[in-house]
Amino acid sequence: MRLIAENHDHESPALRRFRAAGTGDLYATELDLSVSDDPARWGEAIGDSPRIILRCASFAAIDTPGDSPGDLSGDQAAAWLESWSESGWAAFSQRVARARQAADDRGVELLIRPGAGGMLSDGVCTLSWFARSAGAAPRLMLDPVGWITPSMVRDLDDHLLRIAERSHQLIDAGAVECVLLRSAGAVTGPGSSLDPRPLHDQAGADRLDPGLILRRLAPL
Numbered sequence: 001m002r003l004i005a006e007n008h009d010h011e012s013p014a015l016r017r018f019r020a021a022g023t024g025d026l027y028a029t030e031l032d033l034s035v036s037d038d039p040a041r042w043g044e045a046i047g048d049s050p051r052i053i054l055r056c057a058s059f060a061a062i063d064t065p066g067d068s069p070g071d072l073s074g075d076q077a078a079a080w081l082e083s084w085s086e087s088g089w090a091a092f093s094q095r096v097a098r099a100r101q102a103a104d105d106r107g108v109e110l111l112i113r114p115g116a117g118g119m120l121s122d123g124v125c126t127l128s129w130f131a132r133s134a135g136a137a138p139r140l141m142l143d144p145v146g147w148i149t150p151s152m153v154r155d156l157d158d159h160l161l162r163i164a165e166r167s168h169q170l171i172d173a174g175a176v177e178c179v180l181l182r183s184a185g186a187v188t189g190p191g192s193s194l195d196p197r198p199l200h201d202q203a204g205a206d207r208l209d210p211g212l213i214l215r216r217l218a219p220l
Helices: 074-083 086-106 123-132 150-172 210-217
Strands: 002-005 015-019 026-034 051-055 109-113 139-142 176-181
Touching (some): 086 109, 086 123, 139 150, 150 176, 150 210, 176 210
Parallel strands (some): 002 176, 026 051, 051 109, 109 139, 139 176
Antiparallel strands (some): 015 026
């Protein structure tokens, strides 16, 4: 299991390459796509990368304007709830299987990046899904700060403690290939999201406390 630090040295937001510390060898390439997207959209961007990172699929492809189902319209809320049903999880697993087969065909390893905006929206459901998959699930690029939503910032320490506990369980279960350590920008308004930031980013005082993040997550 490898620790990866977020940085700004990427070709573009849509093409992020992570390199091994020390050697500088290409470790993985992350595309601005999820497992819901057609693998034909990967194009040739993977290059000679040994791993491709995709986000977990979003809730029934809904663009959620806020933190909770309460922010959705009636039809959107119904679709959101449906995505959590047995059929919703089955559809998600089918999309993951399609992406994994496409990665296998290209000779690269697929890593899934869980996050608050997708099906693997917290450590509990991620652990449950991995256990149900009985060895068929790809490994994860774990992004613990990616599970933090704007409404959780006020009690950040408590949430980081719980996230660290679930992360340890996922690591012990063999679900994790690597862990991304990063910070994020603080909330700017209702329904806003957290802006990814490197831990060493000194731009502004609005980012989440990097010292606290390191204390809770570096032991992973």
